Amino acid sequence: MLFTSVEFGIFFVVIFILYYLPFFQKQQLPIIIVGSFIFYGWNSLWLVGLLLLSIALNTIVSFKIINSFKKCEKHLWMTLGILGNLIILGFFKYSILLTDFIAATFHVSNTFIDSTIDIFSNLPIPIGLSFYTFLSIGLLVDLSRDNNVILKGSNRKEISFGKHILNTSFFIAFFPSLISGPISRASNFYSQVQPKSFKDIPWYTVFRSLVIGYYLKMVIADNLKDYTYWISFPYYQNLGTITNIVLLVGYSVQIFADFAGYSLIAIGLAAALGYNLPQNFNFPYISLSLSEFWRRWHISLSTWLRDYLYFPLGGNRKGRIRTYINLIVVMALGGLWHGATWNYAVWGIFHGCGLAVERLLGVNKKSKEIQEQAKSFWQQFLLDLIRWVIVFSFVSIGWIFFKLVNFDAAIDFFLTLTRNVNQRLSLELIAPTILFCLPIIISHLFCFSSFKYFANNRLLKNIPFKTSMDLILGIMLALTLLDAGSTDTFIYFQF
């Protein structure tokens, strides 16, 4: 079920009413769990089976971890749980990639491989599996480190298996974040599990998150997709260099608006049910370094990768070379998490190498020193601008591996940029793309470190913040009603 569909609107209203009816107050968790199954299985019922399998595995393993007294016992259960999760993920998501890889490495016969791939290709796409697998692994690791992440200081004997099933099902299946996150942490989520009351709903947070989220998705992302479509293979070959570059920038904005929009809608819906989900985006395109970009983009995933992969691998504590390798390995796996094709791994390695080079050159330290020496506002602005152009170009180049799943096509895209320099501008594509990117550019500009100071002290000095926010939200809501593009699935659903 899509957040932007009419069915979802009706579904949420029904769930919301049942959830807050005083008569059902003690049944709030079961209502959300059943609702989540309906939400997840709406278009494909078998998905509910997959979700139940994941819930069963993680409920049993996490209960075993809670009730283990020895550390080694806890670790054993955690390892088994992680393996179970990875087997499910691997089977449903990476089987074709692995079969291909094994065939190439061990020279297995073609007919066998073809029939195996045929079987795997017919498996339905398990949307959201990557998200709730990471959520569950996080739960198991956190529990093996400290029972208190879900016990909140109470005695382990107070947690019955029945209550634990309910809480864990609720944590994994919570429908606002089930399909595309944000990836919650058990420690933040379990502590919020308690009866919720209608009067405590933070209406403004709900309203703001939903209005901005739907605007980003339906007005910006859904409209941009009609133009960025033209950088698909082979259409980009007939477009000039500048047109292709503008469309690539458009795609960078589209992918941000699509996913940040989804995350905000999820945050708004969760807030309406009385739960706080973690922030997932923080104006990523104002970043002046790649490491800053990853602190602002898909925050719940990048912090997950940091805490559960980068740190256990040794992080930056095992020497410089090992740090660079760790960065590349983590980013490559993070890339593969997005999809079962090698282009996602290339995208991850591309970012991993970027992060390693940034660290090797000490870019952040040097830039700070240079910035301190910059005397005037304009000097500082210019320096920031150069850094921004480098980071934004790097990130946008990376997105091509998302847009063009075929690796050869991605390379051909860059070759086309050098070939079609003299081709005419396609204004019919450029003008709408720029227009739909404009709100994102403006909103990012006001958060851009150098410009922020200028904006706050000169431009917006006499404009009351609250009034302007009311105006912006009101116009955004009106534009969502008037200017929404054709509804399409969320880009991150495929991950």
Add this chain to the structure above:
Amino acid sequence: MFSNSNLSLVIRPLLVCIAFLVLYQGSIFYGFLPSSEGINQWQANIIKAEKYIYSETSNLPIVIVGSSLTNNLSTKYFSSQVTNLGMSGGSAQTGLEIVRRKRIKPRLLLVELNDTIGRKLDNKLVNPLFHPLTSFLKLHFPMFRQEYRPTSVLIQYLENEYKQKNKMNSVRQDEKQVVNSDFRKKMIKQLVENRNIELGTQQKQFILEQAESIKAQIADIQKEAVRVILFDIPGEPVVDNTVKQRQIREILRSLFPKNTFEWLPESPNRQWVTSDGIHLVQSNAKEYVFQLEKLINTLLN
């Protein structure tokens, strides 16, 4: 229920939104805001369909449905009696479905039938047009129609200004450039290469399936006393004579035989010129429309 501050924080932007919508609807109602023809192919298709569906006049005697080939026959060349529902990137099935689902039917329906039969009915386009809630809103509040989308109106305005400022060349001059362009030659060469191979079994099967669905749509429409006539639009002769094109024509003629389905007499044999191997250049499109209307008038009289 609500704390006062919480409530007012939500109500103020809601009031801004309502004020914006009222102003916008008002400016459309009083004619301050021009409509747009669509800033991309997808939008242009919807605008065309919405204009037909929400049209207040019940007297739309002739409707023509088809693909971008039909869409290329500009409405300005037709008499006011004809509504063109040619869908760029689509096929006759989409237009047929729109006619089938609209309550008031035309007297005569022309259906383009050719290789574009290989494209399915676009349900993503059709279903929202007939959704009870959205169609109610679009019928009574035109601001919700595609033609009045703020960005489309703005871009169309900018485009018109740009064209006026730069005094765009006449169609004739542009056409000469198009006909002699390398792009056209490359496209025709590619089309001839791609279409000089025989149809695969899967493609044949797909055509059969689509033909069945078209027959069902036509049968439904004919129940309401609509005269349905099939036709094909001529293209670049060298492309029309490729193996695949000839094969598709033969299959379509056998699936829609003349003794059961009415076909429009073929246009006189002449060297039609296209801009890309598929779509007629505008001067030829105009000439073809002239011939088409003559044939229609003969049939109607």
